[in-house]
Each structure stands twice: as structure tokens, then as C-alpha cells.
Amino acid sequence: MEEIVTRLKNAVINYEMETIADLAKQIVDQGIDPLVAIEEGLAEGIKTVGEKFGKGEIFLPELVMGAESMKAALAVLEPAVPQGQARKTLGKVVIGTVQDDIHEIGKNLVSTMLSSNGFEVIDLGVNVQAADFLKKAGELKPNILAMSALMTTTMPRMGEIITPLKKENPSVKTIVGGAPVTDVYAKEIGADEYSGDASGAVDSAKKLVG
Amino acid sequence: MPQEQWTLRRSLSGESVSYGIQRGIRFQILSDEDLDRIHWGTLHILEKVGVQVDSPTCRKLLKENGCETDEKSRSAKIPSHLVEEALRKKKSAITLAARNPKYDARLDMNHSYMCANGNGAVAIDFETGERRNSTKKDLVDSTTICDALPNVHVHWPMVSSTDMPPSVVHLHDLEASLNHTEKHVMYETGVTLQDAKDLTAMGYAAAGGEKEYRRRPITSCLQCTYAPLQHDAGVMDASLEFARSGVPLVFFCMPQPGATGPASMVGSVVVGNAEVLSALVMTQLSTPGAAVIYGLGIAPLDMKTTVRAGGSPEHAICSAMGTEMAHYYDMPSCVGVSGTAKEPGIQAAIETYTGCVGPLLAGADLMCGIGLLEDSSCLHLEQVVIDDEIVGAIARLIRGEWACDDTLALDIIEKVGIGNNYLAQKHTMQYLKTDHFMPTLMDRRSEDNWSKTGKKSMKDAAREKTKKILAEHKVPPLSDDVNRNLAAIIDQAKKPLWGGESKVQ
Numbered sequence: 001m002e003e004i005v006t007r008l009k010n011a012v013i014n015y016e017m018e019t020i021a022d023l024a025k026q027i028v029d030q031g032i033d034p035l036v037a038i039e040e041g042l043a044e045g046i047k048t049v050g051e052k053f054g055k056g057e058i059f060l061p062e063l064v065m066g067a068e069s070m071k072a073a074l075a076v077l078e079p080a081v082p083q084g085q086a087r088k089t090l091g092k093v094v095i096g097t098v099q100d101d102i103h104e105i106g107k108n109l110v111s112t113m114l115s116s117n118g119f120e121v122i123d124l125g126v127n128v129q130a131a132d133f134l135k136k137a138g139e140l141k142p143n144i145l146a147m148s149a150l151m152t153t154t155m156p157r158m159g160e161i162i163t164p165l166k167k168e169n170p171s172v173k174t175i176v177g178g179a180p181v182t183d184v185y186a187k188e189i190g191a192d193e194y195s196g197d198a199s200g201a202v203d204s205a206k207k208l209v210g
Numbered sequence: 211m212p213q214e215q216w217t218l219r220r221s222l223s224g225e226s227v228s229y230g231i232q233r234g235i236r237f238q239i240l241s242d243e244d245l246d247r248i249h250w251g252t253l254h255i256l257e258k259v260g261v262q263v264d265s266p267t268c269r270k271l272l273k274e275n276g277c278e279t280d281e282k283s284r285s286a287k288i289p290s291h292l293v294e295e296a297l298r299k300k301k302s303a304i305t306l307a308a309r310n311p312k313y314d315a316r317l318d319m320n321h322s323y324m325c326a327n328g329n330g331a332v333a334i335d336f337e338t339g340e341r342r343n344s345t346k347k348d349l350v351d352s353t354t355i356c357d358a359l360p361n362v363h364v365h366w367p368m369v370s371s372t373d374m375p376p377s378v379v380h381l382h383d384l385e386a387s388l389n390h391t392e393k394h395v396m397y398e399t400g401v402t403l404q405d406a407k408d409l410t411a412m413g414y415a416a417a418g419g420e421k422e423y424r425r426r427p428i429t430s431c432l433q434c435t436y437a438p439l440q441h442d443a444g445v446m447d448a449s450l451e452f453a454r455s456g457v458p459l460v461f462f463c464m465p466q467p468g469a470t471g472p473a474s475m476v477g478s479v480v481v482g483n484a485e486v487l488s489a490l491v492m493t494q495l496s497t498p499g500a501a502v503i504y505g506l507g508i509a510p511l512d513m514k515t516t517v518r519a520g521g522s523p524e525h526a527i528c529s530a531m532g533t534e535m536a537h538y539y540d541m542p543s544c545v546g547v548s549g550t551a552k553e554p555g556i557q558a559a560i561e562t563y564t565g566c567v568g569p570l571l572a573g574a575d576l577m578c579g580i581g582l583l584e585d586s587s588c589l590h591l592e593q594v595v596i597d598d599e600i601v602g603a604i605a606r607l608i609r610g611e612w613a614c615d616d617t618l619a620l621d622i623i624e625k626v627g628i629g630n631n632y633l634a635q636k637h638t639m640q641y642l643k644t645d646h647f648m649p650t651l652m653d654r655r656s657e658d659n660w661s662k663t664g665k666k667s668m669k670d671a672a673r674e675k676t677k678k679i680l681a682e683h684k685v686p687p688l689s690d691d692v693n694r695n696l697a698a699i700i701d702q703a704k705k706p707l708w709g710g711e712s713k714v715q
């Protein structure tokens with residue numbers, strides 16, 4: 001059993017996107033605990049990939065392919081997890097780009113970095129209405145709500161979400177980012193954390209759940 | 211001798227040298243066969259994959275004109291004949307008129323014009339050096355500087371007036387620009403139908419009415435397409451409104467090779483080309499003959515830092531190829547340059563130089579993007595002044611040389627003879643004015659003189675020049691009447707951006 005879990009871990013590190021699902025199926029068929037496979041295989045694998053990227057040893061496409069491989073295996077392993085049990089994550093993050101803003105590249109990178117560092121990420125996409133952010137925060141009860149805004153005209157939308165969120169779901173923490181957003185601005189609108197790049201976003205998120 | 215060199219020679223020997231950068235040299239990256247392959251490849255993608263068109267109005271327009279549309283995926287497949295029809299209807303020469311006609315930018319494929327970068331949200335405070343959100347004052351200062359600089363020909367509001375109410379930031383940007391430069395003003399903030407109406411109304415007011423504006427459009431709008439292969443609803447609805455109102459448009463595609471476009475530059479040009487051509491189709495179906503400029507700003511995503519690699523050699527080569535595609539379609543081009551440096555200095559200079567020289571050599575009609583650092587985000591006034599000097603040097607590089615009686619100067623060579631010098635010749639003075647680039651910031655003095663005056667760096671020199679321009683350069687403002695009209699338009703557009711109302715209809 002040890003060996004096949006190590007193989008799963010390596011399949012993430014070597015981003016074997018096309019074949020990793022088969023490997024995951026074998027694991028399920030062999031009756032190995034899917035939670036062990038997720039935690040010792042996938043989570044360990046993606047952690048290694050994330051660290052390598054952080055150190056500048058690998059390029060972004062390698063990080064993304066690693067994350068895609070993890071997703072492909074999770075799609076097989078998660079449904080096999082016995083009822084009542086759940087995989088351990090660092091926390092749940094709901095993320096999106098605010099209303100009237102369609103810039104998505106930065107937001108997608110933040111999502112990838114967060115999930116490769118052990119967070120469960122639910123991505124709402126771009127041009128997300130304030131009401132939808134608030135609704136999802138209520139429904140999914142995430143630890144963190146993360147918002148991206150790339151334009152001066154859409155930045156105020158973040159404040160528009162944070163203010164009611166604090167009343168409705170005070171336990172949900174907020175992180176904001178995007179090129180025009182500054183530390184000072186983030187404080188002004190009452191965000192809990194701000195970061196200028198994707199690896200900083202991970203540090204911020206860890207701080208909030210830690 | 212090619213036609214453009216004759217024209218150039220005439221203008222150089224005559225009294226009036228026309229506005230913009232004269233172009234006598236051109237290098238070619240794509241062969242005719244390459245251009246054909248990109249074109250046919252693009253048509254194939256438009257027919258087979260199509261584009262996503264978020265605006266219901268635009269989808270309806272495409273459907274009525276024979277495109278296969280799908281309401282669920284919001285996509286439209288565009289047959290080649292529609293592209294060909296749009297290319298027949300489009301304009302080939304577009305004049306970006308200026309408040310002062312001496313600054314008219316004639317995009318006729320024989321001149322190049324330069325435009326600073328636009329809409330950054332951060333600025334380095336000129337007095338304190340602090341990095342902070344940009345204000346309307348920053349916009350006034352940078353506009354005044356662009357008005358004064360000889361190698362910035364068209365103006366783009368460089369930063370956003372983030373100290374103004376959010377719903378009217380873009381209108382304050384335009385107001386400050388119109389009042390502080392006599393050059394043509396291009397903006398990129400018309401992202402909803404209402405924005406388009408307000409910005410157009412301000413253009414009409416500043417030009418002295420709709421009729422006069424349509425004759426001489428003193429503003430224009432740059433619109434981004436949404437890579438890969440998408441068109442934002444607000445942006446396209448606004449674009450059709452601009453076209454109807456006689457406001458010239460740039461459709462500017464920005465796939466990032468490796469992220470939102472194929473990692474090969476040519477592959478990303480195909481994606482971008484499909485976006486620009488499909489936007490052109492919609493515009494020409496809606497307003498036949500509308501003025502549309504072909505825009506492209508393709509810079510890869512740096513795969514180590516995840517920053518867009520503005521000012522990279524790939525950025526330059528893509529802007530050059532974009533120009534070649536535009537000219538293949540007989541359209542003027544507007545292509546991008548920028549830089550990722552964090553402060554004025556060596557990196558910023560290399561990025562501006564690399565980013566500008568390639569496209570200008572390829573014949574770019576309008577280049578935008580100097581002056582902001584952190585990839586189009588942060589304003590440093592000194593950098594605008596330094597970049598102006600860099601463009602000046604490139605302008606000299608691409609002007610072209612030719613052998614005619616006057617340049618051969620056989621008579622002068624004979625007259626001066628062997629072993630003497632040319633200093634006392636009228637020919638020398640004449641050519642000094644036209645053929646010798648005179649830097650304003652680069653320090654060519656001896657080491658001795660340079661040391662004696664405090665060993666100033668180029669950035670110091672740029673700072674002094676900036677101060678001087680701000681203190682001395684005066685731009686005639688618009689009349690009080692016009693300003694009252696502008697203020698009224700801004701006032702009416704103001705709404706509370708709090709409480710969930712959308713800017714997009």
C-alpha cells in the first residue's frame with residue numbers, strides 16, 4: 001500500500017494529468033483508505049510542487065499541471081471517502097473577482113496557490129455580484145472570503161461586500177488583492193488581510209486560520 | 211526611391227515638417243506567406259470555434275447576419291464572408307484630430323505616433339516619493355508634461371483620479387485631460403453603454419457640438435477584447451454606441467502567451483487577431499464605415515514571477531507583428547509597450563527601448579505605453595520625460611537615409627577638399643538641424659565638466675526637466691462655457707456606488 005501512495009504523490013509532482021485518475025482507481029479498487037491516499041499522496045505531492053514554485057525552481061505551468069493532476073485524482077478519491085469522514089484541509093476559501101470586473105488571471109493564480117498549499121478553494125469566477133458573494137458566504141460557511149479587483153472603478157465593490165458580511169457572518173475573514181489595491185486601501189475598507197501577490201495570499205490565509 | 215522617402219525629403223527640405231515620427235526604414239518579421247497563414251488560420255478559428263459574445267444585443271446582430279449563435283454558451287461562429295465584408299467597409303486612414311490642429315495625428319500608414327500609457331492606479335508622489343493611489347492632481351501634472359513633450363503625440367489619461375467619486379472617476383480623467391493638453395485624447399474607460407454616452411457627450415461639448423466633433427473627433431476610445439476569444443458585454447455595447455456617435459475606436463487584444471493565448475507568439479497573434487476581427491465585424495455591421503484602429507498588446511505572463519512581461523522582446527515582436535497584420539488588412543495599428551521596472555533607471559530604459567524600437571521599425575502607426583512602470587500600473591513623472599528622450603532617439607534611427615545630390619554633397623566635398631574640415635559650411639548647419647539628434651537629458655559633456663556640476667544622473671536631469679515643465683508650461687484651458695457643460699455632464703452621471711446597483715445594464 002505504501003508504494004502505490006508514493007506513486008500517487010509522484011504522479012502529482014511529475015504532473016501525470018492523463019494517467020493519475022487510473023492510479024487513483026487502482027487505489028480505490030485495492031481497498032486502500034482514500035483519506036490516506038489524499039493526505040499522504042496528493043496533499044504531500046502538491047505541497048512539494050508548491051514549495052518548488054515558491055523557490056523559483058519550476059515554472060507556473062508546472063504548478064498548474066500539478067494542481068490539475070491533484071484535481072483529477074480527487075475526483076476519483078473523494079466520492080470513495082466513507083460518509084461522515086472528510087479530508088483535512090487548512091480551511092475553506094471562497095474566491096471571486098468582483099462585479100463589473102472580468103480580470104481573472106491573478107485570481108486564478110491565487111486559487112491555484114491556495115489549493116496547492118492545502119486549502120479547499122471554491123472559485124465563483126469573475127463579475128460576481130456582491131449579493132452572490134454574501135449568499136455563498138452564508139451557505140458554504142468558509143473560513144475566508146477572498147476578493148480580487150483590478151480596476152479603480154471596481155475596487156469599492158469589495159468594501160460593499162465586507163461591511164454587510166461583518167454583520168451577517170462575522171466569523172468569515174476577508175482577504176483582498178489585485179493590482180490597484182494597496183495595504184492602506186485594504187485597511188480603509190475593513191479587510192482582514194491584503195497581499196500583493198499569490199504567495200503572499202497563502203501567507204495571509206494561513207495567518208487567518210492559524 | 212520609395213514614395214514615402216520622397217514625401218519625407220520634401221518635408222525635410224521645406225519649412226514645415228509634419229507632426230509625428232517620420233518613417234523611412236522598415237523591417238519585416240512575417241513573410242507574405244506567414245501573413246496569409248495567420249489570416250486563414252484566424253478565419254478557420256472564427257468559423258469553427260467562434261467567439262463568446264456576452265452582449266445579447268451583439269449576439270442578435272450577429273445572428274441576424276447569418277452567424278450561428280448559441281444562447282447557452284453565448285458563443286457565435288463567424289463565417290469568413292462577414293469578415294471580408296467588414297474589411298471592405300472599414301476605414302484605412304483615420305485622423306485623430308486635436309484641439310489644436312497642429313497636433314492632428316494622421317494615421318495614414320506613413321507616420322508613427324507615440325502615446326503615453328494610460329489609467330494606472332498608483333503614483334509616486336513627485337514631492338515626497340511616497341507610493342500611493344493616484345489623484346486628479348497627478349493626472350493634471352502628467353497631462354501638462356505630455357503636452358510639453360515633443361515625442362508624445364497623442365494623449366491618454368495616464369492615471370485614474372481615484373480621489374473622485376468612483377462612479378465618475380473616468381469623467382474627471384477626461385475633463386482634466388481635455389483642459390491640460392491640446393493634443394488628441396484617447397481613453398479606455400468606456401466600459402458600459404452609459405459610460406459611452408457620458409464620454410461622448412463630453413467630447414461633443416469640448417469640440418463645440420456634435421457636428422464639429424464628427425468632422426474632427428478630438429477624443430477616441432480604446433476597447434479591450436477579452437482573451438481568449440471573448441467579448442465583454444459592457445465593452446461591446448459601449449463600442450457600438452461609440453461607433454454610432456462618430457467616436458474612433460481601437461479594438462485592443464491582449465492574450466498573454468502561455469496563459470490566455472498559446473505560448474508561441476504567432477499562436478497568440480491568431481487568438482488576438484480573431485478577437486479584433488470579430489469586434490470589427492460587429493462594429494461594421496452596426497455602423498458601416500466606422501473608424502476602427504487595429505489594436506494589439508501581447509506580452510507573455512512571466513512564468514516565474516507571474517507578472518505580465520511588459521517591455522520584453524516578445525512584447526516588442528508581437529507589437530511588430532500586430533502592426534504587420536493591421537497593414538495586411540489595410541488598417542492603421544495601435545500597439546503596446548510597457549515595462550515591469552519598479553523605478554526609473556537602467557531596467558526601465560531597456561524595457562522602453564526594446565519595447566518601442568521593434569514595433570516602430572515595423573511601422574507602428576500609434577504606439578502606446580511609455581511612462582508607467584510596474585506593467586502599466588504606476589506613474590513616475592521622471593520616467594515620462596526619460597521615455598520621451600528614448601523615443602526621440604528611435605525616431606532618428608528609423609527616419610531613413612537616402613542618397614540624393616544634397617545628401618551626397620559631392621560639391622561640398624570638392625569645395626572643402628583634402629585635409630580640411632566641414633565646420634564652416636552652410637551645409638553643415640542645415641543638416642545639423644535635420645539629421646543630428648540633440649538629446650536633452652543624455653549628458654555628453656566631458657567627465658571633467660560632469661564632475662564639476664555634481665555628477666548628476668540621467669534621472670536627476672529628468673527631475674529637473676520635469677520641474678521646469680511643471681513651473682513653466684502653460685496650456686490654454688477650454689472656455690468657461692465648455693467647462694460648465696463638462697461639469698454638468700459629470701454632475702448628472704454621479705451616483706452612489708454603494709448599495710448594489712450595477713454599472714452594466
Ligand code: B12
Nearest residue numbers: 101102103104105106148151152177178179197198329434
Ligand atoms: C491582462 C489585462 C486585461 C485582460 C484580462 C484577461 C483575463 N482573462 O483576465 C483584458 C484584455 C480582458 C482586460 C480588459 C480590461 N482592462 Co485590463 N489589464 C490587464 C493587465 C495588462 C494585466 C492584468 C494581469 O492579468 N496581470 C497578471 C496577473 C497575474 O496579475 P494580477 O492580476 O495583478 O494578480 C496578482 C496580484 O495582484 C495578486 N492578486 C490578484 N487578485 C488577488 C486577490 C487576492 C485575494 C489576493 C490576496 C491577491 C490577489 O496576486 C496575483 C498574482 O501574483 C492590467 C495591467 C496590470 N499590469 O495590472 C490591465 C488593467 C487592470 N486593465 C485596465 C482596464 C481599464 C481594462 C478595461 C476596462 C479596458 C477596456 N476599455 O476594455 C477592460 C475591463 C473590462 C471589465 N469589465 O473588466 C486597467 C485598469 C485601470 C484602472 N485605473 O482601473 C489596467 C490597470 C491597465 C491600465 N493601466 O490601463 N485587461
